[in-house]
Amino acid sequence: MFMMNKPCVAVKDLEKFYHAKPALAGITLNIQAGEIFGLVGPNGAGKTTFLKLLMGLVHPTGGTVKVFDRELSEFTGEMRREVGYVAEEPNLYEFMTLRELAAFTGEFYPGWDKTRCRRYLEKIKLPVSEKIKNFSRGMKTRTALVLALLTQPRLLLLDEPLEGLDPISRREFLNLLLEEFTSLKDRTVIISSHHLVELERICDRVGFLKQGRLFKVAPMELLKGEAKTIRVVFQKEPPAALFHLPGIKKVQQESKLGFLLTVEDNFSEIYEACSQTPHFVMEVYHRNLEELFREYAGGGDGNGR
C-alpha cells in the first residue's frame, strides 16, 4: 500500500500562532503519494490546525506547505478538487436533504458520477430524502465521508472521522475508506483520530503531535517492531539476572510468578533467556499504538486526560 513516490505533502518549518500562542511549531514533514498517514496527539495538540492548513482553511504564520508540489498559496479553487476534507464536526447544510446536498456538491466536480453517488448512498443506508438537520452526528460523518470519496480526491484529509461512531459504524467507515479509496492508485490519506486501534489497522506511518510539535514520525511496522512485550508465568522464581538483561525497559509483576517485560532492544536474547527458564505460559505482544502514544506523550489516555 505504501510506496515511495514524490511527496504528496511537503511541509517545512510550519508554524501557526493564535494570538501569539503557538498551535503548531516547526513542523517539517513529507507525506508520500499513496500513503496513509496517521496523526496522533492529545486534544489541542494541533492536529486539526495542521489538517486545516493543508486544506487552506487556516493560514500559516511561518514556513511552507506544498501539496502536489505546489505552494498552498498558489492553490486555486480548481486545484482543490484534488483534495477532500472531512471536518472534525461535519457541519453540513441542514436545510438541504441528503439528495440535495449530494447534488449541490456534484455541481462543483465535472467528473461527478451520479450512478456511483446513488450506489454509495445506498451502501451507507442513509435516508436520501431526509433533511440533514434530522441526522445524528454519526450519520453526518458518514455523509461527509461519502461526499468526499465521491469526489475522488488524490489527497483525503480526515479529522477525527471516527468520533461519535459506534464500533460497527467505525468498521463500516474504515472498510468504505479502504475498499473505495485507498484501493485506487496513489491516493493519499491523512487521518487524525483518538481511536488508535483503528489507526493501527490502516496506517502506513504515524506522527505524534504534542503541544504543536511533531516529536516522532515512524512507519507503523517499525513502531510495532521496536517495542514488544513478553508475558511469562514461570514455574519457579526466575533468576534475578534475567530481569537485568540489556534491552529490558520495564518489568511489571502481575502475580507471584507472572511477569510482563517491556522490551525495547535485544529481543531475541531476552526471549531465549525466558524460554530456557522453566515456565507455564509465555506470550509475545507487539505493543499497540495506544501504549506507544502514552509513552511518547508522557502519560494520558490519548484523550488529553
Added chain:
Amino acid sequence: MAVKELVRKEFRHLRWIIITGVLVNCTTALLIVGAYYFLKKFVGQIPAETLLMLQEIDIIHSVLSIFSDYSHYIWSQWNAKNLFQVAALLVIIIAATQYAGEAGKKTMTFLLSRPVNRRQVLTAKCLAVFLALLLFFTTGTVVLLISSRLFGYRLLNSMIVTAGFLTLLWVYVYYLVGSIVSLFFSEPLPAGVAIGLTGLLLSVPGLFGGLRPYSIFYQMKATGYFLFAESPFGSIIAALVLTGILYFAALRVFQTRDY
C-alpha cells in the same frame, strides 16, 4: 458555474428571511396607501372651522399638510420611514447569517473545502443579496404603484422609483459594511448587534446640519433628491464607488480569515 450554484444556495439558505422581508414590505406598501385613503376620509369629515382652528397648532398643521401632496406623503412614509428601516433590518440579519452564522455553524468550513475560491464565495453572497434586495424593492414598489392607482391617487412614479433605487443602492452599501463587520465574528447575534451599532455610527453625521448628507440614512431616504431637488447622480456615483471599495475590503478580510 460555481458562482451560479453558490447564488442558488444562498437563496435557499436565506429564503425565509427574504420571503418574510418581501411580505412585510408589500404589506407596508399597501398599508401606507390604505392609511392615506382612510386618514384623508377622516380629515374630510372634520368641519372646516374646526380644521382651521386645528391648523394653528404646529404639529397638526404639518401632519395635515402631508395630505395635500400624495407623492410627498408616499415618500415620507415609504422611502423616508418604512422602506429603508425594513431593508436595513433585513441586511443586518442577512449579513450576520451569511458570514458569522456560517462560521459559527461551521458550514463555511464545508463550503470552503469545495473547489471554489473565496472570491467566488464572496461574490456569490453579494450577488445573491443584491438580487434579493432588488426583488424586495421591486415587489414593494409595484404594490405601491398599483395600489395607488387602484385608490385613484396620482403618484410621481418616476420620482418614487428613482428614490427607491437610491434607497436600494445605499442599503446595499450598508450591507457591505455589515458583511465586513460580520466577517470578524463567529456568532450571528453579536455580529448583528455590531452591524446595528455600526449603522448608528454611520448615522451620526445626520445629527449635524451641515454634515447631514454624509449620513448613510440621509442617503438611504433619498432626501436630497426628493426634498431638495438635487440630482440623483452624485448619490448614485458615491454609492457605486463605495460599493467597489467595500467589496474589495470585504474580500481582503475574507481571504485572510481562518476557518
